[in-house]
Amino acid sequence: MAAVVDEGSFGRAAQRLGYTQSSVSQQIAALEKAVGGAVFDRPGGPKPVRITPLGKVVLTHGRDLLDRAQAMATALDRFRAGQGRVDIGTFQSLSNVILPPVVRGLRDEFPGCDIRLFEDETETPQVGQVDLMFFDRRIDGDVEHLKLLDDPYLLVAPRDDFPAGPVRLSRLHRKPMVAWPPTCDHPRVEQAFAREGAQPEIVFRAAANEAVLSMVKAGIGSAILPRLVLQGANVASDQALSIHELRPPLPPREIVLLWQAGRTHSPLAARAIEIAVDVAATYRPQDQTRQGRA
């Protein structure tokens, strides 16, 4: 409004805006009523109108307001273009295997985006504080799940501890084992052992996968780990270790992507879900051999 009248007269300003002169006059009158004083001096003749001191105050702040509105519009455009921010919760195993290609794919498509990762190792992660969260089991609450893949548990042992090929769970009874702490998915593993009447002897617990594998490699015992972990650590090519399927197979670890129920995703988050599904597909069991060597 006032910003345009700097260009001369009410009529010319109106022309420039596509309004009529009367409309601009009414707008200015309304503005002057609102601020309680004249914002323009009208000399009366063909002289140009001039702004008053009060008008200068209004003009300065008005411009500022318009600038802010413009900034908001561009921020919305950036958001719609996906150049916003997405917060992703993750956990240790995923950070090394599935997450990197997801992040890479997202950054390729949205070069300006802001991806923030949160490794949340608490037992009850805060889904509400991130846009998406990877997790290794379903959780209760106001949460939507999207299952990415089943990650079967395998036995990794010092070479020659067991003959090549599948190993029966019952053979692990009273055998020394290295395991995750109970805060991870491991309780389900140990329940499966109990159902088979086998009770291995846990000689060490560590949350870090590297630590568990080092223990096994040192001959302290064997371990039950998901295939994804073994792939990430490149265990298959390690001459000191051997990998065995289990009989009967343990219920696999589920890799799920979850978010607050009913949440409307940003374009960035929506695309992240799609990419995660695609990436997870390349890790499905039938592709395991190819991917495991890649």
Added chain:
Amino acid sequence: MAAVVDEGSFGRAAQRLGYTQSSVSQQIAALEKAVGGAVFDRPGGPKPVRITPLGKVVLTHGRDLLDRAQAMATALDRFRAGQGRVDIGTFQSLSNVILPPVVRGLRDEFPGCDIRLFEDETETPQVGQVDLMFFDRRIDGDVEHLKLLDDPYLLVAPRDDFPAGPVRLSRLHRKPMVAWPPTCDHPRVEQAFAREGAQPEIVFRAAANEAVLSMVKAGIGSAILPRLVLQGANVASDQALSIHELRPPLPPREIVLLWQAGRTHSPLAARAIEIAVDVAATYRPQDQTRQGRA
């Protein structure tokens, strides 16, 4: 709008604003149409609505906009309270005599105000660049004048150069004199001399009043100066100088306050005019004796 819905639900927000629930719902719908996406997730039941990532963007900028609008409102209040800014043009003689009480009075009434003085010694001062301007003669152009007072010219001379009492202009013919440069009001003074057939000998010209008086005091010659200047310099009590009226009296210097024609004054500028008139009244000729000693 959105700022209030943070407090729970559409209905409660409406209640808090004095609107109805339907109105808020329509407002949000319009907003979502404007930004091109949902700003709230509506779980459906008695659960509270939750803001979406897009909504966060809108909310942040919306709050900013409201803050700016508030800042504008307070700025307008400050302006109406007179705590704004006023630019005053002045010239040398005034800076010492009339201006100080004007500025002081203004600051007493509006402690927070911002008064800026501009000593503009150019021949054609820029009235458009200040709110008010003091000047020592009327000027042409798109300007309104307010005459504050007549400032009669007096002769100041080394003591004993002339006998006490009025001095005829013709007696100054070929007498050595110190004068202002022609850019000041002095041409009118010299025209008055010419009408009386007297032509003093200008031995020195200086714009600074102190310099002119020093010359006179040094006995170089006499000078024609307005009474205000002599009062400001406290010449009356100087034993080395004597002051004489002139016969016939010269047309006095006019002290005027002027501003761009048709200009709407800020409260500060309007009050400044009133104060200037009051102050000028204390300098009127009949008060001269009292004021001259003060």
Added chain:
DNA sequence: ACGAGAACATCGGCAATGCCGATCACCTTC
């Protein structure tokens, strides 16, 4: 001095917007 011209103000009318009240549709809970 007086009329022409140019600028802003004002008035009547029309369409669009904003809000309300009532109702509908949906979900959760008992």
Added chain:
DNA sequence: GAAGGTGATCGGCATTGCCGATGTTCTCGT
């Protein structure tokens, strides 16, 4: 399955915003 609470939708009314035409006031030229 009924009850209560939530947002969405619809019709109606008052207000606002804009236009076109006219009125008022000033400057300038004859």
